[in-house]
Amino acid sequence: MYTSAVIVFAVGASYAAVPLYRMFCAATGFAGTPVVGTGKFEAERLVPVEGAKRIKVHFNADRSDQLPWTFSPQQKYVTVLPGETSLAFYKAKNTSDQDIIGIATYNVTPDRIAPYFAKVECFCFEEQKLLAGEEVDMPLLFFIDKDVLDDPACRNLDDVVLSYTFFRARRNAQGLLEPDASEDVLQASQGFADFEHAPKAEVRNGRGAPASVPNP
Amino acid sequence: MSFGRPPSISTGFQVTPPNRGSFPLDHYGECKVFMTQYLDCLRKNSSTSTECRHLNRDYLACRMQKGLMDQDDFKNLGLVNLKGDKPPDSATSPGDK
Numbered sequence: 642m643y644t645s646a647v648i649v650f651a652v653g654a655s656y657a658a659v660p661l662y663r664m665f666c667a668a669t670g671f672a673g674t675p676v677v678g679t680g681k682f683e684a685e686r687l688v689p690v691e692g693a694k695r696i697k698v699h700f701n702a703d704r705s706d707q708l709p710w711t712f713s714p715q716q717k718y719v720t721v722l723p724g725e726t727s728l729a730f731y732k733a734k735n736t737s738d739q740d741i742i743g744i745a746t747y748n749v750t751p752d753r754i755a756p757y758f759a760k761v762e763c764f765c766f767e768e769q770k771l772l773a774g775e776e777v778d779m780p781l782l783f784f785i786d787k788d789v790l791d792d793p794a795c796r797n798l799d800d801v802v803l804s805y806t807f808f809r810a811r812r813n814a815q816g817l818l819e820p821d822a823s824e825d826v827l828q829a830s831q832g833f834a835d836f837e838h839a840p841k842a843e844v845r846n847g848r849g850a851p852a853s854v855p856n857p
Numbered sequence: 858m859s860f861g862r863p864p865s866i867s868t869g870f871q872v873t874p875p876n877r878g879s880f881p882l883d884h885y886g887e888c889k890v891f892m893t894q895y896l897d898c899l900r901k902n903s904s905t906s907t908e909c910r911h912l913n914r915d916y917l918a919c920r921m922q923k924g925l926m927d928q929d930d931f932k933n934l935g936l937v938n939l940k941g942d943k944p945p946d947s948a949t950s951p952g953d954k
Contacts, residue, residue: 718904782913
């Protein structure tokens with residue numbers, strides 16, 4: 642009984658060792674592992690792979706019902722080569738008569754392209770304030786890393802959908818702006834709708850979900 | 858370690874913010890003309906990005922000039938050696954312009 646437990650543990654540990662070792666090396670730089678915090682965005686990686694198959698990136702825009710904005714992409718799709726940086730534009734208009742702060746989340750489908758889809762600069766995660774009646778163009782600079790060509794799971798990948806969802810912002814208990822939507826709507830906008838144990842917002846005071854303050 | 862390894866706990870399964878953060882909003886439409894040029898070029902070229910990358914560079918140069926983006930080399934944004942650029946070697950004949 643004890644022996645079989647030890648055996649099972651040893652087998653499990655040998656499976657777990659590979660990702661754990663990678664994480665340890667990446668974090669500490671042990672045995673000469675380069676610390677590549679920004680290795681993804683080095684200038685050498687941003688070179689298009691000529692002659693590779695083009696990937697069509699479709700753009701999708703959603704917004705929460707509480708947000709009186711119109712939000713749409715300005716181009717339906719762009720076909721890009723792996724490694725090629727490309728701009729895309731969205732347009733947002735505040736159709737109400739108040740200044741409103743919005744926050745966007747994004748999601749890339751299919752999931753297997755997600756590690757390779759890199760955004761250099763965009764308009765998500767930070768608050769964007771639109772004055773009453775204002776219309777702005779929001780750019781997005783992204784690329785698909787060329788390692789996608791080496792990944793067998795991504796071999797037949799021709800279409801990618803990049804989808805942004807804008808929410809109204811509200812202040813949470815820490816005084817920071819966050820999207821004003823329920824947790825499941827927020828996770829759905831990030832592609833976790835089908836996952837039972839989706840990542841949840843951190844709650845630090847241990848007294849349950851933070852109380853929200855009305856929109857500034 | 859390398860960018861493209863399969864997703865694991867530390868990569869791929871986390872939503873990460875973009876490398877350079879967020880573009881400041883162009884409230885006054887200062888660079889809108891470059892944007893419309895780029896979108897027209899995309900329409901003409903059936904949305905193939907390679908043909909229109911020089912307009913990407915123009916748009917980002919406009920943003921940098923107007924203070925809507927941090928100044929940086931285009932090499933770090935992947936916008937060098939585009940179609941229509943003069944080749945960088947000047948050994949044989951010095952290029953004009």
